[in-house]
Amino acid sequence: MYMADKRRYDTMGYKRVGRSGLKLPYVSLGLWHNFGSQFPHDTAREMVLGAFDMGITHFDLANNYGPVPGSAETTFGRILKEDLAAWRDELIISTKSGYLMWEGPYGEWGSRKQMLASLDQSLKRMGLEYVDIFYAHRPDPDTPLEETMGALEQAVRQGKALYVGISNYGPERAAQAIDMLKGMGIHCLIHQPRYNILDRRPEGGLYEVLAEKGVGAIPFSPLAQGLLTNRYLGGIPADSRAAGKSVFLNPEQIDQATLDKITRLNQIAQARGQTLAQMAISWLHRDPVTASVIIGASKLSQIRDCVKAQEAPPFDERELKAIDEAAAV
Numbered sequence: 001m002y003m004a005d006k007r008r009y010d011t012m013g014y015k016r017v018g019r020s021g022l023k024l025p026y027v028s029l030g031l032w033h034n035f036g037s038q039f040p041h042d043t044a045r046e047m048v049l050g051a052f053d054m055g056i057t058h059f060d061l062a063n064n065y066g067p068v069p070g071s072a073e074t075t076f077g078r079i080l081k082e083d084l085a086a087w088r089d090e091l092i093i094s095t096k097s098g099y100l101m102w103e104g105p106y107g108e109w110g111s112r113k114q115m116l117a118s119l120d121q122s123l124k125r126m127g128l129e130y131v132d133i134f135y136a137h138r139p140d141p142d143t144p145l146e147e148t149m150g151a152l153e154q155a156v157r158q159g160k161a162l163y164v165g166i167s168n169y170g171p172e173r174a175a176q177a178i179d180m181l182k183g184m185g186i187h188c189l190i191h192q193p194r195y196n197i198l199d200r201r202p203e204g205g206l207y208e209v210l211a212e213k214g215v216g217a218i219p220f221s222p223l224a225q226g227l228l229t230n231r232y233l234g235g236i237p238a239d240s241r242a243a244g245k246s247v248f249l250n251p252e253q254i255d256q257a258t259l260d261k262i263t264r265l266n267q268i269a270q271a272r273g274q275t276l277a278q279m280a281i282s283w284l285h286r287d288p289v290t291a292s293v294i295i296g297a298s299k300l301s302q303i304r305d306c307v308k309a310q311e312a313p314p315f316d317e318r319e320l321k322a323i324d325e326a327a328a329v
């Protein structure tokens, strides 16, 4: 039987999410890859429980995480029921709706029908009465923003979500969504953008919007799916995401130009006394808008490595410039 480590809160740092009462751990764990029904349950369980023992209180899911879609939530629901039930109030569990989940016109995007039916499915799969954060997973160009934000508001009013967030929204749409929710009496807690040393899109106005409106950011893919680690420095390991069945990272993306960047970045990390993964995480936290980062993992040792990022010294101007130059090559 699992017993949570008594020292789980001794070393993890917690940051306030924008202008809210909620704090999130320096590192959060996402269940996009490696937690579906095609992955061994024992390894998934070991990572979730091991993460919680390190003070990782936040677990990020979505309706469609698998494969098969939905099965990461089923895996997490089983771990909750069999191991973590006694600690529900120490957990921040998020889910999302917006990408393709089921057939027909209501299985994706941002209609009220889609959003609320999907949330009910997620709650059932995880065996929960409520999630802590419910996200609109992506902007829907064809559904009025009022309808998608209205569905988030309703999820809160129904007690099915404590907080709401948006993901993959550009700066202008994000500002509109945040203001609209405010008009409905709901504070948008958090925005989940893709942001890492190699993908700087949130620097094009999004972070300024979030800072101004008191909304926290929680970057996803902070390690560029494993590129910003030591994983691919010596070739493509057989058990890596790039070598596996994921359609999101493939060997063609690990070309010489990318390897050159990673090698230079790794040298900067070494000079700072960090692994590349740790430096990539510390770098995102250099901006106070970043409340947490959502890493993925295939083994517990990777999570252990990432969590140590918080021990790093702050960056100096010379290091930040060197990182920008290496990433731009």
Ligand SMILES: NC(=O)c1ccc[n+]([C@@H]2O[C@H](COP(=O)([O-])OP(=O)(O)OC[C@H]3O[C@@H](n4cnc5c(N)ncnc54)[C@H](OP(=O)(O)O)[C@@H]3O)[C@@H](O)[C@H]2O)c1
Pocket (backbone or CB within 6 Å): 029, 030, 031, 032, 033, 060, 061, 137, 167, 168, 192, 219, 220, 221, 222, 223, 224, 225, 226, 227, 229, 230, 231, 239, 240, 241, 242, 277, 294, 295, 296, 297, 298, 299, 301, 302, 303, 305, 306
């Ligand atoms: N909102 C959205 O649209 C959206 C989209 C994508 C992701 N997300 C969220 O973000 C989470 C993280 O995404 P991600 O998995 O792409 O994140 P990531 O942290 O950029 O990449 C994770 C991968 O990096 C490798 N890795 C992790 N730590 C390592 C370490 N210390 N040393 C060496 N390699 C390490 C592992 O690769 P191997 O598997 O090869 O071992 C791991 O699977 C997802 O689970 C999900 O919750 C959200």
